[in-house]
Amino acid sequence: MFYVYILQSLKNRSLYIGYTNDLKKRFKEHNDGRSLATKPFRPYKLIFYESFLNQRDAKNRELYLKSGWGFRSIKKLLKNYLN
Numbered sequence: 022m023f024y025v026y027i028l029q030s031l032k033n034r035s036l037y038i039g040y041t042n043d044l045k046k047r048f049k050e051h052n053d054g055r056s057l058a059t060k061p062f063r064p065y066k067l068i069f070y071e072s073f074l075n076q077r078d079a080k081n082r083e084l085y086l087k088s089g090w091g092f093r094s095i096k097k098l099l100k101n102y103l104n
Contacts, residue, residue, distance in 0.1 A: 023079035025086065027069040027095065029103070030062035036095070037065070040083040044070060068102060069095075 024044040028037040028051060037059050041047035048067055054060040073079040085091040096103065 023073045023076050025071045025073070025079050025082045026067060027086070027099075028059070028065040029068045030059075031064050031066060032062050034103075035062055036068075037062075038083060038086050038095075040076075040079040042076070069099060 023040060023042050025038070025040045026044060026047070028039075028048070029035070030037070037051070039047065044067075048065070050056055051059045051065050052063055054063060059065065071082065073082065086095055
């Protein structure tokens with residue numbers, strides 16, 4: 022399985038979108054500071070994830086969610102949670 026996930030920084034409430042085949046391990050890496058992109062904004066909480074059977078579908082979904090339309094759909098999907 023592959024996972025697309027959204028993390029929210031508890032420091033500045035920013036969002037981070039990524040994908041992985043080991044969600045627990047990757048979440049721990051983010052909070053342990055082993056990702057340069059997220060290290061300055063730790064700690065994080067996991068606010069959303071989706072699972073996929075193959076890597077290609079997960080990567081495509083990640084790219085979509087990082088796009089303008091995809092990011093707007095995240096905001097709509099999670100609007101009650103993010104406010």
